[in-house]
Amino acid sequence: MSLKMISGRIGILAALACAAVVAWLAQARPGHSDEAVTDPFLGQAEAIDEGEMTYRSKCMGCHGKAGSRGPNLFATKLTDEQFLETVINGRQNTQMPAFGLRLSPDDVWKVHAFVKSRKGL
Ligand code: HEC
Structure with missing residues (x-):
């Protein structure tokens, strides 16, 4: 060799x-x-109800029809993971706040499950 x-x-x-x-x-x-990381609460009625309460109290002011600052979340094209990331970290240099200290990942998943459960309020 x-x-x-x-x-x-x-x-x-x-x-x-x-x-x-x-x-x-x-x-x-x-x-x-x-x-991919996906929302574990999709389609769960109780979680969707909780998500709606969070949406109404913390998101609708900016994202609702009357609030004109944020995009319509019911039509978001983000993946589950991108949605979670955006809400936890916020969007720099925009009015989208970071909710990481105020909402748990589960709370955010529930809001996501809610907006995915219908086309609008
Ligand atoms: C103070 C106003 C304000 C509040 C309150 C707010 N947002 Fe936002 N949000 C924005 C703005 C403005 C944008 C657009 C940022 C940009 O230009 O990229 C945004 C973007 C987003 C996006 C990205 C949407 C997409 O399709 O790209 C998500 C998801 C989101 N917000 C979720 C939430 C959730 C969930 C809540 C409540 C827990 C919330 N936001 C509360 C202002 C707000």
Whole structure:
């Protein structure tokens, strides 16, 4: 066996080892690979009622028909995850406040479940 062949084999082994590590890393993070984070309260009547109360008290002033500052949440095209992220962190340099200290992620999911449950108020 020539030296060239040996080093070629080592190269292949190293590449295989790398692929194995990458596959292992992808597996070791369940739920974080391709799976999207989704609203666990969609379609649940009680959660939707609670979400409506939060919407009316904390969001409608800006997002409702009379409030003209924010977009219509009933027509949002954001994914569940983007919706949650936007409400928790707010939108910098806009009037959309960060609710991270005032609403729990579950509270936000419930508002989301509410706006997804109908076309408007
Ligand atoms: C003080 C006014 C105000 C309040 C209160 C407010 N928002 Fe907003 N919101 C905005 C504005 C303005 C925008 C648009 C920001 C931009 O220009 O990107 C926005 C954007 C959003 C978006 C992004 C919509 C999209 O389709 O891109 C979401 C989601 C959202 N708000 C959810 C909420 C929720 C839920 C509440 C109540 C818990 C809330 N907001 C309360 C002003 C407000």
